[in-house]
Every structure is written in C-alpha cells, then in structure tokens.
Amino acid sequence: MDDMLSPPQFSIREIRVINLAKECLTNKEIADKLQIKVSTVKSHRRNVMKKLGLKGKNEFVKYLLLKMPKI
Secondary structure (H helix, E strand, C coil): CCCCCCCCCCCHHHHHHHHHHHCCCCHHHHHHHHCCCHHHHHHHHHHHHHHHCCCCHHHHHHHHHHCCCCC
16 A cells, blocks of 8 residues: 555636636635635635645745646
8 A cells, every 4th residue: 555645636616716826816806707705715725725734825825836736
C-alpha cells in the first residue's frame, strides 16, 4: 500500500472559483461571473483552503499565485 498522500480532489465549482481567484477577482466579481452568492464563493474558498491545509486569506492568495497550477 502506498503511504503517499493523494492530492486534494476539488469540485468543479471549487475549480472555477480557484481559477477566477487566480485572476485576482474579488469574491463579489467571482460571484457575479458564476451567478452565485458571495457567501457561496466564500464557502468554496474555505473548502479549498481546508483541503490544502491553508490558514488565512494571505496564505490562500500566495499559494494560488506561486504554487497552484492551472486546473
């Protein structure tokens, strides 16, 4: 059995939020583009951060810009 951790699995909506966040769009702009509520965008971001083990918006943005490949 392989002891390596598998990469996090993201939902299609989480991937769309990630890609729009990488374009430095605000939660409101992302919500408008996806036609969802800002609170839903925040929820998706929170889920992504949890899956990546990130704490705080600054870590999230830094990770997106420096380490996250286009998915």
